[in-house]
Amino acid sequence: MLNQPKFADDIMTLFAQRKALPVHIPVIQPADPFLDMAGEDLRRRIFLTESETGESLCLRPEFTIPVCLRHIETASGTPQRYAYLGQVFRQRRDGENEFYQAGIEDLGDADIAKADAHAIRDASDTLTALLPGIELHTTLGDQTVFEAVVAALGLPDGWQSRLIHAFGDPALLDSLLQSLSQASGKVPGIDDRVAALLDSGDEAGLTELIDRQMVATGYMTNASRTPAEIAHRLVQKARLSNARLDAKALDVLKTFLALDTPMRDAADALAAFSRIAGLDLDAALNIFNARVQALEKAGFDLSSSRYRAAFGRPLDYYTGLVFEMSAQGAVLAGGGRFDRLLTLLGAKAAIPSVGFSLWLDRIAAARAVKSERPSQ
């Protein structure tokens, strides 16, 4: 075991003052929830093992998922703020494979703007307490605004979900925008019978055809995608195949994604963008502006933070706010809103959630640099 950083107690004291309940999360965790939520790519980066009975286990790679699972299992009421501090284990080519993280998960607070603002402020206050006088840079993004832009452009559903899915992955989003700006023409890879049904818009006929084919070839019709689901998506795809993203919409999306502005000006910049683009973004911008006001009310200094429109995380459980805090080029804290996570993990009702995590190894390094240069 790595020694706990000396400032660990200070963090937990601070978290307790912020009304966050400390939770104990076992180091050994079932691996499935992590792989299910974050994807197979995580497999290379966690330490996996197997129980005697064949269950996949891993060393805790992060805290958010187990904290949420624990919340569901203990059937604790909401709202509830949880605090954690402990080691996490990840395979990294550069850097240590085990390090400490601490953070707060805020589950079930219906006041989105206030909860967002508290997560940002708590992360910032903790870093400032640990690194007095340090110059902290905060970057914020908001998936809700991107979703509103895509919806207001009136793009077809299929495209909207593709774009939202790619948000936060610049390379993927770029190639998607490019492919959407070219019409694909006729649907490839289908035979004449299917094409005829498709031309006549006969979705029921398509469903029946697929169903018969599945039965004839020995596929179970209930084990995976159903005939109706396949037929429906084919019809949707055919409708999109002759459409293409027009130059104006492409231009609007690119202009939006290039927005990168000081937080103080972000509300004005977004308002100007929506006016010039002729898009009604009021609902999303109200949320955005309420968060800015809540941040000011919570005493967060906006001057060192920026809003970057393209900033997001390409995992499907993140929803609204994302943020990152860095100093001297190192990311010291990351956080965001994950309103979909708890239901994905099995919660019966939707639970709005926001949280952040601090990288204690990087904070320790920043403290060491500071103490070497006390005059700065």
Next chain:
Amino acid sequence: MSVTIALPSKGRMKDDAMAIFARAGLEIVNIGNERSYRGVITGMDGAEVAFLSAGEIARELGNGNIDMGVTGEDLVREDLSAADERVTFCARLGFGHADVVVAVPDVWIDVDTMADLGDVAADFRARHGRRLRIATKYWRLTQQFFSAQHGIQVYRIVESLGATEGAPASGQADIIVDITSTGSTLLANHLKILSDGIILESEACLVRSRSDVRSAPDETLLDDIVQKIQTISA
């Protein structure tokens, strides 16, 4: 000083590899009896031949336990992370052709490309209460292709050690990543390859382990073998 060259220990791969070496003027003789797993190259002192399974050859090249070997590119790229930093592909040998492909049930008439598959994977959990499942024995190649190249993050791999092509019909997985040479097995199991679903066009290769501790005479010996094989396989 000596170098170890590994050849496949059985089957078509072994016969074809031996034939290539023979055509290059490198005659391989087994030590002891014909079924022994060690050999030498006639007239080439300092070159030892080991007969190993194709999978072991890939792994041992990565470990640096053997200096050169004949094995499938798919096995090397699957077994070794950062393969191009650890080995050099010196020659493509023209046999053992097999493509590693993404194949889906052919009744998925709405899915023709990886982008289509990305759409399906994205809302699979909402529709079916679980992630899209891929049966494969190619964990690494699948992850690189899906996650890094096509930005598809949410899916689960179901390990399959044989008869992978049967997994979708039996409900163990939704789609597969597997090797195919003629495509007939996929066809017989009502699977189709996505139009941009070829992950790797693999064949048997002469592969050299990158090592910075070999002596100069050993390097020269390996250079000589590479040059002879390249001449006839070009």
